[in-house]
Amino acid sequence: MNMTRRTLTVGALMAAAAGLPIMVKAEGTKTVALLFDSLVSPFWVSGIEIMRQKAKAKGWTTLENISNFDDNKQFEQVKAMISRKVDGILIIQTDAKAVIPAIRAANEANIPMVHFNRPPAKSDAYSVAIQADNRKIMQDTVSFLVDEAKKQGGKYKAVILIGDLGDVNAIQRRDGFFDVVNKNKDIIDVVGRVATEWNADKAFAGLTNAIQANPDVNFLVTSSDFLHPQIEQVLKSADKWHKRGEPGHVLFGGFDGDEGAYARLQDGYLDACGVQNLFLEVDMAFGAFEDLWAGKKPDKLLLDPGFVITQASLADKREDMWGYTVWKKMQKAG
C-alpha cells in the first residue's frame, strides 16, 4: 500500500487525538483545581508547592490557573474547571464579594469549593474556607513582645505596618495588635500606623517617615514577613538594626513565618513571629474536600490556630514553620 506523507500525518494526528484524552484521564482518581490569584510572595509559592506534593501523595491530579488579581478572569477559570468536571476547586480569590458568583456556579455544578487563606463575603452560597486565626496569632505574638518589654522595663514607642485593609487578614492582624497594646498603654505608645497596602515600596517610605518623625521607636510589628527586607534597610539606616541583648535593639515581631523570618530569628534580630501553619492549612483544605466528597458538610470557616515561634522555641517548632523548609532549600541550593 502506498502511503503519502499527508496520509501519514493525518493518521498520526488522529491517533494522537484518540490517545490523548485517555492519557489525561488515567493520571489520577480525583482532579482538583488550584486557582490562585497570584504567586507574588514566598507564602503562595510555598503554598502551591505543598499542595502539589500533598495532592500527588494522595494520588490526585491537579490543574492550575492563576488569575493575576483579575476577578473576572478567575470567574472564567472556575467555569473552565467546571467544564473540565474537576472533583474540587481550591481557590484564593482577590475580592471576597466578587467570588460569590463563582461559588454559586460551583454549587450548581455540585463541585466542592474550598477557599484557602481568605474567606469569601457572607452569602447564601456554600463553600468552606480555611483561614489562619489571624487575630489570635497576632495577639499571642504581640503579647510575647509586651512581656519582653515588661521584663526589660521602660517605655516603648511602637510602629505597626498594616496590610491592605481590603484584605480581611490584614484587618484581623491589625485588630490583634491593638487588642494587646491597648491593654498596655502604660508602657506602649503607638506612634506610627504605616498603611502598606501589601506594597513593599509603600512600607519602606512609610516606615522611613515614621522613624524620622519618632527617632526613639523601639517596638515594631509587621503584618507580613515579606516586608522584612524593607524593615531591615530602614532600621539599618536609622542605626536601629541590633540583635537581641545588644543596646538599641528594637523589639520586633513578624507574621507569616517565611524564610526571612526564620533567618532573622536565628540571627537574633527578630524576637517573635506569628506563624500560619501552611502544612496544616493544606491538610485542612484537602480534608474538607474528602469530607464533602463523603457527603459531610463541614463548617463554612475552619481556623488554623497557628503558633508563635521565638528564639527559645525555634529548634522545637521550626519543622512546622513553612519558611524553614524554604530556608533549607535555599541553603542547599547555595
Added chain:
Amino acid sequence: MSTTTLPTERAAEPARRRPRIAERLLMSEYLVLALTVLYVLILWPIVPSIATRATMLDVLAAMMPLLVVAIGQTFVLIVAGIDLSAPSILATASVVGASMMTDDGGFALASGIPILAGIVAFVAVGLLIGLFNGLCTTRLGMPAFIVTLTTMMFFSGFALFYTAALTDDGSSFGDLPASFVAIGQGTVAGVPYSLGVAAVVMGVAHLVLSRTVFGRWLYAIGRNPRAAAISGVPVRRAVTWAFVISGLCAAIASVLYTGRLETGTPVLGQRILLDIVGSAVIGGVSLFGGTGKVTQTLYGVLFLSVVDKGLQLLGLDLASVFAIKGLVILLAAVLDALRRRLILRA
C-alpha cells in the same frame, strides 16, 4: 517586436504564485476566524471539553463585555489614536455605579429607581472621561497616548480612593440588586442577556462606521488627518467623538462586568488593557489607523477569548499563559505590519 519567455522566468512563475496565496490569506478578513477554528481543533483531543456547548456558551458570556469595550477602542484606533484609559473607566464606572444602587446604603436607594440611577452613573462616568480624553487630545494637541495614560492613572487611583472612603472593608461594593445582576448573569434559553447588549452595540457601531458620513470621516482622519482636514472633515470634532464613544462603550462593558461579578470593584479590568487593544489588532484593526471593522474586532475578541479558555482548560501555569498570549499578540502585530506593507505595495 515579439517577446519571448526565457526558461528561467518560466520556472519562476509557480514560485511567484505561492506568495499570492499567502498574501490573499494574510489579507483575508477571516484569517483570525480560521485560526480560532484551528486552535480549537488542535486543543480538542487534549481537552475535549473545549468543544462542548457549555464551554461555548461560557466563552460567549465571557467575551461580551470585552467585545463591547474593544469596539469602543476600535473607533479610537481607526483615527490612529489609542485609549489606554479604558480599564480605569471600567473600574471608576463600576464603583460609582455600584455605589448608587447597592442595598448596603446606596446613594440612589431613596430615589425609588436605584438601578436606573446606577446605570446613568455608569454611562455618565464613561462619557465624561471619554470627553476629557477627546478634548485634551484635540484642543490641547496632546498625544492620545499621554492623555489616556494619565487619565488611566488618575481614575484608577480615584476608584480605589472612592471605594476605600465609602465601604466598610475598603475593597468593593456588594449587595447589588438582583435585576441589575441579571444583566451580567441572566440567560434566555441558555443565551446570556449580555449577548443582546453586545449585539446592539455591535450593530450600531457597524452601521456608524460603514454607513454614515461620520464613519467615513474617521477612516479619512486615520489615513491622513491633514488631507481629511483640507477635504472639509471636522477632524477635531470627529476625534473627540471617537474618544467619547470609546468611553461610552467602556461604561457599557462595565455594567456587564459588574453585573457578572455582582460587585462594583475598583480593580475591575485593571489587567485587560492588552486584551482590549490586542483583540482589535489581532482582528485586523490597524494600530496605524485608517482601517478596521467591527466584525474584525469581533473575530479578534473571539480568538483571544478562545485562546484564554483553552489555556484555562489546560490548567497551565501563569508563565506559560503569559508566554503563549504574548506570542499570539506579537504574531498579530507582525501580521498587521505585513498587511500594511502589502496595502502600500498595492
